Amino acid sequence: MANSTGKSFLGRFGVHIAVLVFVTIWTIPTLGILVSSLRDKDQIIASGWWNAFSSSSQTEAGRLPPASAQIEKDGKFVIEGNIFEEGQERNISAFGLRSAAPTEYEAGAVADLGDGVSLQLDEDGSFVMSSPVAFEGERGQRVYYESSAPPRFTTENYETVLFSEGIGRSFMNSLTVTVPATVIPIMIAAFAAYALAWMRFPGRALIIAVIIGLLVVPLQMALIPLLQLYNGVALFFGVPSKTYLGIWLAHTGFGLPFAIYLLRSYMAGLPRELMESARIDGASDFEIFIKIVLPLSFPVLASFAIFQFLWVWNDLLVAIVFLGSGSDQLVLTGKLNALLGSRGGDWEILTTSAFITIIVPLIVFFSLQRYFVRGLLAGSVKGG
């Protein structure tokens, strides 16, 4: 189509560049949290994630051990050790003794502290401080050093987030909400869609019009009355008002107009001869629906299932209104929202949690993209 636009080499080259720019802009944000979630948590704040593959350098302050750690060696008093903890792969490039000049000495050089006291700090963090007289005092010598760490990638963040931040539990809660809320509406909608597409009864046109109208009703309209209703029912029967059953039914209700609309327009497009010949053979509507229409509608059922799954999984509003905020009911989106408040600057927690919440939709999306796109087209192009 329209080959003319890309006729010249320059024009075609321009198209490639333009698309590349768009793709880059659209993928970089997600890439950012993926890369960050795999980085060491100290490195996340030390350098931008786009520098994740080069070593990050930072200037820090540390304190050497106090006088009690000294040993006497060759008539001198010596404190030895390593300022890094075991297993830290860092290299010191320079160090200093005053905060005003944290990089006064090269790594490996000997700094003079006066009164014959000297300090040598090597690249690997090991230090030797020696003095002709015994060290005194409870507090060790303060040192400043510039160190660089090689890029370090780890799954520690995932372990932290899944097992101690409660994301693992929320993941299960999300599944608990999503699967029934996806399965329940399909069947109810399929029967209704068949009736609206292939059965004749008074009021059919009105029901179709109402369903098309309900397609665009903002969720906000339903929240307060349903909250009152749930509270009333809970009070009457003496049960909690925030239950999984409540949210399953709520999602079923909110998903039904689209489900019926999508399924009906697909079923109405099935060949009429198929139904008529089955009816002549003596099949009832129930049999026609189960044996002919339902199997033929598989693609559109799959489309709706993906939509409903993504919508319920990604929903925040319905979840925070109809479910409690305890750990036994908090879903992933709600948990992520809570973490944004409580762990605002802890990007290793936030990026990792965010990636866990989006990984399921991304898998569903990539493996079933065909059905997703088909549903999208059927849902919006035809009727709007």
Add this chain to the structure above:
Amino acid sequence: MAAQILSAIITIIVGVGGAVAYFWGANRLLDIIFPSRGVAGAAAIDNLRRQGLIRPWLFIGPALIILTVYLIYPVVQTLWLSFHGRNGEDFVGFANYSWAFGDREFRNSIFNNLLWLAVVPAACTFLGLVIAVLTDKIWWGTIAKSLIFLPLAISFVGASVIWKFIYEYKGDGQTQIGLLNAIVQYLGGSPQVWISLPFWNNFFLMVILIWIQTGFAMVILSAALRGIPEETIEAAVIDGANPFQIFWKIMIPQIWGTIAVVWTTITILVLKVFDIVLTMTNGQWNSQVLANLMFDWMFRGGGDFGRGATIAIIIMLAVLPIMIWNIRQANRESGGH
């Protein structure tokens, strides 16, 4: 947690089993009460007719009940509540509405919503169209489309975290770990706290929705572009039209209906935008929108259902023209069939 998983599995089985039992049982019952087989001819015809009257309602009944409880009743009840006080008991007339239009926060929300409505649908449709046209011309267009489409699968909350990380601010002179501030600093500017800049922060929030929804516009418009008959374009080429003329005068008019659909779909979404504002700013720094304000009033100070309902009605009023247009469009298509 095991109990929770078990109860979910049981619910699926009970729910699906119950639905199967209802549909199968109700139909069976109908066949037994009004048998059409094994009875005399006239009676069989009579019973078939009765079956035909009842069966559609068996099929559609559960859906109608759920739609009534979860959507139709709430719409009526919300309207009723909007004329009542905070507990929904005493009638207050239009007091909630006059409160709303006198409230600074509400007016700020209306202004911001209008801003969102002016920018987001237009930006998504325009970018979607441009990307659809460009990706149609290259061999790796499908991959490119998939990647641009991908954010559509991400939740608004997830997207908010992703973009909050991009807008992250560290003090001037420190290492910026937010991409936007790093770029600004690299170009010699000074870093900003983007989401708290009044007025402009709206646009930083809109970017998130545009990032998500452009893929939607792209897919729909791309399908529409493919549906344009080749001949119309070939004829234009023969007549010596340049690419821009072909685009604006041949292609655009033919997909005008689809553009309208994309535009209205995103418009409705924008009116309901809630998650992004809640998670990014919670309406601070003059970035409030109606949907978040409504949620706020539902729970603020124990909840004011009258005011919350009023804000919901205002959102509904904005959607109403699109709703009417949709119904009329659908009626015209079915042609009274």
